[in-house]
């Protein structure tokens with residue numbers, strides 16, 4: 001368990017971490033999200049005692065990092081900037097770490113095997129690719145067989161096989177009852193890996209909740225319905241007091257009603273349906289919705305070129321119902 005209480009870090013004028021209070025619990029993978037510069041790496045460095053907080057504190061299984069005996073046995077970390085001696089072999093790099101933490105030599109071979117680096121164990125790390133370097137960093141994190149693991153952007157530089165491997169590794173470590181805390185900008189990957197999310201923006205806590213709840217709270221879910229009898233469906237919905245929105249492709253988007261209820265209604269009116277599909281926003285959409293106001297660094301977007309020949313402008317798709325103006329909230333491709 002990692003517990004933060006009012007954790008704050010200031011660099012001169014810059015408040016990088018602003019009174020963060022949350023706990024990272026064992027037995028699950030907790031994803032740590034935030035736009036660039038939100039304060040994720042600084043928070044992780046504070047957790048590991050690599051920086052001093054301006055205020056507040058962090059406890060690792062109830063203790064401050066500096067009070068841990070043989071810290072690698074409690075917490076293993078992969079940070080973005082890994083320090084290692086380029087002239088040393090992977091084996092010797094891990095052996096030095098093991099010896100300074102009184103970890104048996106045999107564990108070095110075990111972790112090299114676990115991360116798939118045994119074949120290059122005696123090679124100097126100078127020639128390692130980005131992916132090999134990540135694997136070596138993960139081996140170092142696992143060396144002390146710690147109960148807490150922290151990974152800052154672990155899939156950076158890994159190929160698809162490597163990404164799959166680290167995802168399963170993190171899930172397995174959590175299933176063993178360990179605390180796994182991981183940051184990543186790859187939302188699709190995070191959606192597949194994390195059970196719980198902590199989201200920060202400009203150093204402040206924005207969310208601390210389950211993955212499912214986070215997506216539900218920060219996006220619009222609806223049922224998409226497609227029919228060759230749009231007029232009849234529209235009348236049936238209207239009669240049932242259900243509000244629908246017409247999408248650009250002619251399908252209907254209906255919020256606040258289950259697919260089952262819509263299917264029943266269509267059947268009662270003998271209306272043929274070609275699609276009846278519940279839609280949930282992706283983690284990426286929910287994340288962008290929540291953090292939009294805290295993003296500090298925006299790319300300058302070049303507007304698309306003007307069309308050469310003027311084309312007739314399509315009328316916006318029609319909609320009906322009292323609340324149709326609400327459409328678009330949380331929809332991908334809108335806003336931003």
Ligand SMILES: Nc1ncnc2c1ncn2[C@@H]1O[C@H](COP(=O)(O)OP(=O)(O)OP(=O)(O)O)[C@@H](O)[C@H]1O
Pocket residue numbers: 011014015016034035036037038039040041042043
């Ligand atoms: N040593 C430092 N001195 C001064 N400012 C710093 C220092 N370290 C971080 N910062 C600033 O603190 C803020 C948070 O940085 P941090 O690297 O923790 O963010 P991050 O969420 O990890 O970003 P990214 O996703 O881009 O890695 C940034 O504005 C950064 O410029």
